[in-house]
Structures are given as structure tokens and as C-alpha cells.
Amino acid sequence: MRMTGGKVDFALIKEATRLDLIKLLDSVPGTKAIVWDEKLAGPFSLVADYSFLRAHDVSKMFYISNNKLPPSTVAHIIFLSRPHTQLMDLINKQIRMEEVSGGSKKEFHLWLVPRLSLLCEQRLEEHKIHGSLSSIKELSLLLYRMESDLVSMELPLCYRDLKLDKDPTSLFLVAQALMTIQGVFGLIPSIFGKGPAATHVYDLMVRLRREMGGNEPQVTPQIEQLILIDRSVDLITPLATQLTYEGLIHQFFSINNCTVKLPGEKFAQAGTSNSSPAKSSSEFPEDPIIPETKTIHLSASEALYAEIRDCNFSAVGPRLSRHAKSVVAQYEERHAAKTVGELKQFVSRMPQMEQYKQSVTTHTTIAELLQEQIASGLFRPALQMEQEFLKGIDTDKVNPFIEDCIAQKEPLNTVLRLMCLQCAVNGGLKPRVLDHYRRDILHTYGFHHVLTLENLCNAGLLYPQQQRSPYPTARKTLHLTVDDVSEHDPTDMAYVHSGYAPLSCRLVEYLGGPGWRAITGVLSLLPGPTLTETQQLPKALRHRRGSGGSVSSGGEAGTALVFFIGGCTYSEIAALRFLSTRGEQGGPEYVIATTKIISGDTFLDSLSEQLEV
């Protein structure tokens, strides 16, 4: 398995965004305090750290909130915020409180990430605070590097905006992000896509390119293909349970900005007792100093994590135990060291061994936590139900399992997830079935969920059946379900869901394989137009490239960028990485961009209606 990306490494994107940030920071001379939008501070740590900001005269940092800013002597106060009106209200309050309290004279700045917004400026004008701000600027920080082969735009509401509010702004941002990527890695010659959003993004790219006129970056193209996937093309995959190690961590504990917060007591135990992996549920009283949560940074720079993150969970245990044995073996080597020289060599390796041991311990503990979650509650039965749906069994009736879940008042998201999955697979539910579910849900969880159900309907996740479902055809043609998939030594991407291959990734695979012309039947059944375009390279670069197109050149297929508009799951990431490992068979190496990494729950949360009573 390739540890880091080949030619294309998104670290360059990080560098580019840092430069933008520096430019903006240095445009404000003197000491600065940054007041953070809470949701922005997290992702920002993927771009810069505190020492970096301090080097640019940022001496204080606070949150945008209802509270007065603590006193400080800085000359500038910079509000770094997403363009949301609620945040503008808070900023208004904080500025006014600051003005009332007097103190040294400060200048206020507002930087909106990633774009200025009309709504926000209007709101500021209504508050009559517009004039107190020395500057309002946009910091077009569009892409956050998660891994060398993965960037996210951190736009969790993208799909909702597109489908419910019909606000296409995120498409524009996607197009801009793609321009940024092209600015760094060169123009991408071939563009493919599926779904309405894909076509719109392409149109916007063309427009933006025209806007640049002759000032195109003179970079030799490093990415040969762009594949735009509109989330609405494949609504099944986000609803299915992800069974890779990383996917499970995300579903149970949610990974944010490459870090995960886990219950602390397990780790304290594993840390203190050096013996075999910690036993579950200790009886003796907890140590009072144990922190409640343990924050763990998950990244491919940790070799062990890079190895197991995309494995099916059932393969994680054996791998971990193999590593545990090798830890022991390494320590045993000290007995073999006879001479002083050998001993010295052993000692010099100690720090690495310590690190390795720590890594194995951590992941064993995480695996245990996951195991607990899997064994308890609804996980297994729901998974079983889901797999039957994916195989197309009994999808047209009221499902007793879903009924039971409602009767037991299981978490609403689980019910909705299964119901939407049934709907997606069946190509809509019979009106009678749909009404039955809806009534049951409203009676059990409360009538106000009418709004959420209505949203799901508008988002294309829950609808009455109108025509034959495209799923059976897609399943057959694209081999979406694979019966005898090996979870330990996978030969097919279907291992990521233990038998179901993400539709989106199959489309990508077939594009590399026989080509989309071979599956036009399925493509025409899926929603939205199919996009096949080429971008003419600037003259100066054209002759440097080999003969003609890049896809047809076979052999070395180079790099392809897959962009998910509306979010993608860790299982899809794993599936694409799996395709990359088959690079020697002539497929391209895939790098991935998404508007947000999602799971079934976060996807449904983004679509549900939270009432502000």
C-alpha cells in the first residue's frame, strides 16, 4: 500500500493557503488579536498553528460569543468568521461592548472565510456596525489538507444548500477550489462528471478560466483527469454503514479535523499498566486525575494507522495482534545483544520502539472501544437489515425491523437511515408504505418531525415510487454487491461495506476500466447529465506533453482527482485508495477532494430541521 501520494501531494495546497493567510495578516501592521468563529478554529489548525500566528504578531485569541472580549492592549482585533448572519449578530455585540468599555483605541477587522456574503454585510449595516469595521475582507481558504491525498472544503451544509435552499454558492466555491488546485498542479486536461452539480461546476470553471484571460498558470499538468461526482447520483453509500477502521471511528466518535475525542478512562488504564491490552470495564475506582476525554490525532504519518485505517474492521484485530507480537519480539532482541556495540545499537533504537509500542497500544484500545459499540445495541441487526436491502430483498413492503425500531424508540437517525436506504434501493416507497412509516415516526417522535420528513423528501431521500427503480440494473451492471468478498485480503473494493461496493467509486473504477461508454445504460438511469469534456492546454505547455490525450495512453495512467460535491464517506475514500493500490495494473492513482467527510448520521443531521423555539 502506498503510504504517501505519488506525484500529487496536497501539502502544496496547504502552502498556498498559508501564503494567502500571511498576506492578509501582514496587511494589518501591529499587534493583533484574533476572535475565532468556533467552527473555524478547528479546521484552521490544519493550515497553521499558534506559533505560526504568533510569528505574525497575533498575541491573543478569543472566541466569537455572547461574552465581552477580555481586556487586551492589541492595536487590531480581527474577527475570523464564516459568513453566517447569527455570527454577525454576535460580532456586533462584541464590538459594541468593546466600544462601551473604552480602553485603548482599537481597530476592528472582519475576515470572512471563504467568501464575503451579501446577507452578512446587510446584517452588519442593519446593526449600524458596518462603519466601525476598518475592513471587511475575504480569506478564500477553500481547501483544508487532511492527508497527502485528501482535501476537504469543510462545507457540511453543501448538500442541504444545494437541495433544500437551492443556494448554488457552494458550487461556485467548488469551482474556485478547483481553480486553486489547477493553479498549483496545472490545468487538468480531461474532465468527467455525473450529476447536475458536476455540469454546473464545469460551466463555472470554464467561466472562471475565461475570466483569467491569458494569466493561466504555466504549470505542467500533474493531474490528468478530474472526475466530478454529484452526491445526488449516489445517495445509497452515505446511508450504508461503513465498516473500515477509520469509517467506524468516524461513525461512533466522529473525526473532526483529523482528530478524534475518545472516552479517557480506557487510555489511562492502558497507559499505566504496561501489561497486555487493557481489560474492559475495570471494577476498581477510577483515578481522579484521568481526563474525561482523550484526544488523538489520526494521520498517515503514523505508520501503523496508515496501514490499518482503510482495512475492514474484521481484519484490524489480526493485524494489531501481529504488531503486538512484533513489539514484544523487538524488545526480546535485547537478550540477543551480547557485545557492547550490539547493546548500543539496541538502545539507539529504543525511542522508535517506544513510539511503535505506544501506537500499537493506542489502536488496540480504540479497536476495543469500537468492538464494544459494535457488540452493543442496534449495530449488528441494523447492519444485517441494511445488507438485505442492498441485495434487494423485500424492499417494497413495510419492514418489520424498521417498525420495531420505531416502537422501541431507537435513535431517529437510525430509523431514518434505514428508511431512506430502503427508499433509495426500491426507487421510492409505495405511498401506503411511506405513509405508514411517516405516521409511525410522527406519533412516536413528535409531530414536529413533519418538517424533517419534508426536507428529506425535498432532498430526494424519501419519496413515493413513481417509476421502476434503477438500482437493480445498477447493481447487476456495476456489481455493487459482491457475495464472497474477502475482508482480510481484499480483491474488490466491496470490502469497505463487507459486500457492497460504493456506487460512486464503481463509476470511477469503470471510467478507468472499460470506460463510461460501456455503461451508458446505467449512466442514463442515474440522475443528472453525464459530463465528458477536455480542456485545451495553453500553447506553451502543449508540446511538452506526450501524444494527444492522457487517458488513452494506457500504461502510465497518471493521477486522477475525484471530487465529491456534497460530501463523501471514509468508505469511499478507502475504496478509491484501494483502486490506487492496483496502480501496477494500469489504473491511475487517485487523489480525493470533497466538500466534507460525512457519515450517515452527519448527513441526515445536516438535512433535518432543528427548531429554534
Add this chain to the structure above:
Amino acid sequence: MNRAENEAYWGSTDTAPSTLDTFFDEDSEVTWRGSSAFYSKDNVDGGVTSASYSSNNNSSSSGSIVDNITVTTAQDWAFVDVGGSGSSSSRSVTGVGKAIGEKLDSWKPPSVSIKWNSSQDQSIPCVQCAAKDNEISSLKKRLESSFSRYNVTLPPEDTVNRILLGQKYFLECYRRHEDKLALLDTALAIMDGSAILETTLHLKNTVKKSLFIKEMQARPHATVLYVSYLKKRHNYPEAIDFLSSLGKTEDAAILSYELALTGKTPEVRLKNMKKALETNFSQPSLAFEAKMVEDNIKLLTRQLAIDEADHKDQSNPMLVKYPRAANVAGMPLLTTLFYCCMYHWEVGEGHVGSPVALRKAHNLTPRQLLWTVVRGRARVHHFPLPTELEAWLGNKGLLGALGSLTSALGGSGKVGGSTIKSTLPVDQLVHSLAASGAPANVLAVYIGLVDPVDMRLKLAVNYKCHQAVVDVYVAQKDRHALEKYMKEIPEGSPEYLKAESALKTVRWKN
């Protein structure tokens, strides 16, 4: 151009209008929309500068951004609030505590006639501001006249592009109706949210309502975006009004329901829901939704009545024994049924809290009904037998009474054509009952309903329900197994005696 220059520029009233034409030069950075910046700026100097705040806790060594952000406490805000209202410096203080919702309700987009007049900032008696306002308004007038004279307009594509790219732009020069529409259509073609909204608002602010509605009718995309804009501004009434005048009654209905649900108290919510149901839900395609809203109203009305009756009732022994945790108003339907089963199991149908009455008011499936009743009763340690439940379920007026009569005669325990067995997954029911501590004899009856037999046996053994185990073995005519199992049963207990007598009477297969 920096502010000083800017101000100098705007301050010099002698500048001839002809220089305004340079505005359309792309390099000129005159802030057209930023004109409000000048009068507000004067208010910043609101106090003596006292720079002697000592810097607080500094320098934590961790590199992460989140770890280094100083988190403030709520007291700071309270402190300022008190200090602020005591002081007499008028303007910024009044703004601080003002509720935003209130402001938004009162906010109206400037109408066509007053558009070029000074801003609506009349409430603040500030000489300097007034002067600036006058200045701005005179400049605006001059600007307007310059447009009418020269009729300068940028092609719509260029303006939309400027919006898209975050550059300065100016919509007021699009004065002809066709121009405004061309602008909007260009924005729609480009699909940029900001541009569409900006041009839509421009249209809305400058044409008659009927015309606006007509044009929006032809542009569904802009409509949705405009509605979500109104929603984000919490201007629901206008959004609903707009949608209904567009003929989108379904969307208007859902929105009116959403608005009703945001009411502060249950009473307000009830009132608004009634209003919404009357005015918006008449469409046949909304039959399902209308029914749900109607049910919601019915339920909330009943819940309020129940709360009224129960909240100080000391005569009901159940209420004394199990004090209410919270009001029932706003709870889901089945939770309410659960509540009624807990506290008002015995009461007659006339009582507000009667579970029977609740059931009749809402069309509940037997499945929902049974689950909730069993759980609700189990909560107060009452475990009705299947026959009791069926009798209760059968209590459906004359027809139901007949049904329960026949079922009593036939002994088949029908519930509106279905038995408990066919309505609920009995094994789960057994788990649920056992978890809430049902006595063995009740469990045995329910376990007796489980099919197939081996599952029944497993459950019985698992919950040590001797009677059920004995029953199974007797039914299977398995003497060896029964004899073996009898060792588990305490001698002399009724189950033991039953097993003993069975050993004597039954014809065994082994």
C-alpha cells in the same frame, strides 16, 4: 484609495457629477455601497482611552490553535450590560441590549420612493450624523440625476461578474424593467447565490408587488432562494405571503406550520397552528400533512388540559406515588399515551387523561397501542395479562364490544381481527416485561405465546420461568427433559406440583 482620501472625495461637494462617470472604470475604487461608513465612524471615540489594562494569562506552549484561545466567562457580559445602561452615552448603548428579532421585525426594505433619501436613522439626535446624512442624500440625488441624464448602464454580464468575483458593483443604474430582468436572468444563468439574491432584491425593491410576483413566477429557482433568504431573516410572514401569492400553497403551508412551531409557549403554538391549518392546508395534495397538523392540534389541546388537571392533583394516588417529571405538553403522541396509561388507566372515557379517549381521538395502530400500553403499565408495576389487554383493546364502542364478546366466547383473543401474537413480536415483549420486573406467572403467559417452541423454551429457561418450561415439556411429551428440569424447581412450589401431576397423567413419548 484610503479612507482619508475617500472622505476628502466625498466631502468636497463641489465635485462635478461628470467625474462620477469614472466610476465605471474598473480601477476606480470608490466605495459606492460603503457610504454608510462615514457617519458611523464618528461614534467610535466613545470614551477616554485608558490603555492600562494589564495583559492577562499568556503564553501556553501548546501549538494548536484551539488550545490557545482564551475562553471568556458569562459574567463579563453581565458587567458591561449593567455599566452600559447606567451610562448616558446614548447610541451604542441602546444598540447593545436590543433584541435582534425585534429589530428584524421592524426592518423594512426601503421602498422605491424613499430609496434615495437619507437612511432611516432618525432616532438618534446627532448633529454630526444629521449633517452627514444630508450630505449623503444630496449626493445620492445628484447621482440619480446623473444616471437619468446619461443613462449609463454596464452590460448585465459585467455587473454579475463583478458580484461573482467580489468586486464593487452598482445596481441602481438598472432602471428599466427589462434591464432588471436581464440582470436577474444573467445571475440565474451563472448560478451564484449572492448574485441571484442581490438582483432579486433589486427587482423587489424597485417594482410593484404584483409585477414582482409575476416575474418570480417564471423563475422558480430565484423564488426558492428568495424564500430561504426571508427564512434566514426570520421573516416568515412575508415568506408565507409571498409563496401563497405565487400559488405555491404547499410550501406556504409547511412554512406556516414551521412558524407555528417556533411559538414560545404551547398556547401560542396552538393558536398559530389553528390559524395555519385554516388558511393554508386546504389543498388536497396536502391531505396527509393537514391530518398531521390537525392531530397535532388535537393532541396539544388535550395535553394542555391534562397538565391543567394534573399539575396540582393530589387526589390521584398514582400522581402521588410517581410524581410527574415534567409537563406533558409538547411531548410526542405515544409518550402522551404512555403518560395516560401510567396515571389514568382506570378513569372513564369522559376524563381528559383517559387512554381510551386518546386512542379514539387518534388513529393508532394496534401495534403502537399495545407496545405503549404494556410499557406504560409496566412503569407503574402493573402487568396486565394478554386477555386483559385484548379486552381493553376490544373496548371500541358497540362494534368493539361485540368483538370482545365473540373473542371471549371463542377464547381466541382477537384484536380487531388480529391477536397480540400477530401484532407484536412476542419475544421482544417478553424481554421488555422481564426487564421491568414482571412476575413469573405473567411472564409464563406471554412466553406461552411465543412461537416456535424451541424459542419459547429458550426464553423460559433464560428467565427461569418454570411454569412455561413445564408447559413446553408437557406439550412435547418429553418426560426425560421434564424430570431433569424438575431439579431446578424448588420442591413443593406450585410449578413443581404441576409438573408432578403432569408426570402422572400425561401420555409420554419416552
